[in-house]
Amino acid sequence: MSGTASTQVLVAGAGPVGMIAALALARAGFSTVLAGPPASEADRRTTAVMAPSLAFLASLGLQDDAFEGAAPLKTMRIIDATSRLVRSPTVTFHAAEIGESRFGLNIPNRLLNAALERAVAAEAGITRVEKPVNDWNLGDLAAEAVFADGEMIASQLVVAADGRNSPARDAAGIRARRHELPQAALVVSFSHARPHGGSSTEFHTEDGPFTQVPLPGDRSSLVWVTKPSYAQELLALDGETLALRIEERMQSMLGKISVEDGRQVYPLAEISASPVALSRVALVGEAAHVFPPIGAQGLNLGIRDVEDVVAAAAAHRDDPGSPAALNAYVRRRLGDVTARSGLVNLLNRSLLSSFLPAQIARTAGLTAMREIGPLRTFAMREGLRPGSGFSSLFHRSREQVGR
């Protein structure tokens, strides 16, 4: 492509959310350009992709077998590992309790991105431009992406999947509230002597959650949220010492541990953009919301952004970037993004806070979830997809009334 080209939709950012957005928009019949450098192959994180997100990916042609190196997530456990006065009981969620064989799949990001890149390359409706957008001209009738070599692409709608520092968000004049957290996440994969049985365990500590997630075989991935200085210390440790620290933190639950090569540290932040669409730009993924990695919510929320941006665009096919289409998208996302980000941030802050009422509230919530079966079922369904907990409660009460 050279000179000024035009397309219905331009997706800026080829991270996981951008690639999924481009696939979904092209499948919905929009001419789509996906602009941005390929996702980093150096990403050592893994992502727990929940069942509703997997179903959406399957609808785009990405079935389970597209994701090598993934492991099913059958059980999720929360253990209070703080030494506070008020501590929560251990709560365990089994997918079988809600009639599912798994909550989702834990997929290494490198392999998830590779699968998405293959699908994008095979999709005839996507034009791939492997360079960043350098500048934006956002007008009433069209948005223009300007590249460093002078190339320009005009579109009716820009889907901004350009990450937490989103240049498209700034160009659209969308305000982003940002709070850098006194936390960082060390990520590393490891093998262990005892089988994990498809279980993920989240240990809640005073510095944040420490989460083990299963990988195929006797292997797991770890997200250790802690103080930035301690994360750097862990990064620099020799393998044996780090393995001992992990084993100690996990109360030897998986036996002896050997860490694999390729640790990384991610700084953490809370970012929330409002409104999520303006001036022909709709924000998706981390361009719209960033929160700490608790309960595997970030990418799953980003995938729901994609579902809603496609639905809003499809309902305004003549001009998918019109104010009416953008307003429809804003309305669709408001409840889910606010509730999900708010809940995760609240849980994280309740861990960091030594404020007694916050401890009591967290403990009361987790105790209720452990003791009250329907509440636990509700939480599991809501954790997978907003609204599905309410609809299962509704079905259950209808059944009871019918009896």
Ligand SMILES: Cc1cc2nc3c(=O)[nH]c(=O)nc-3n(C[C@H](O)[C@H](O)[C@H](O)COP(=O)(O)OP(=O)(O)OC[C@H]3O[C@@H](n4cnc5c(N)ncnc54)[C@H](O)[C@@H]3O)c2cc1C
């Ligand atoms: C330690 C950790 C563990 C996590 N675990 C989970 C989990 O288990 N489950 C879950 O659901 N979520 C998880 N998350 C969250 C998840 O990783 C993010 O939600 C997800 O990566 C966001 O993807 P994205 O495509 O929005 O952003 P990014 O991956 O940041 O992609 C943004 C892309 O935009 C590109 N870009 C930037 N500027 C431009 C430009 N000017 N033009 C074009 N392109 C541009 C960048 O090159 C990049 O490729 C985790 C996060 C962390 C930190």
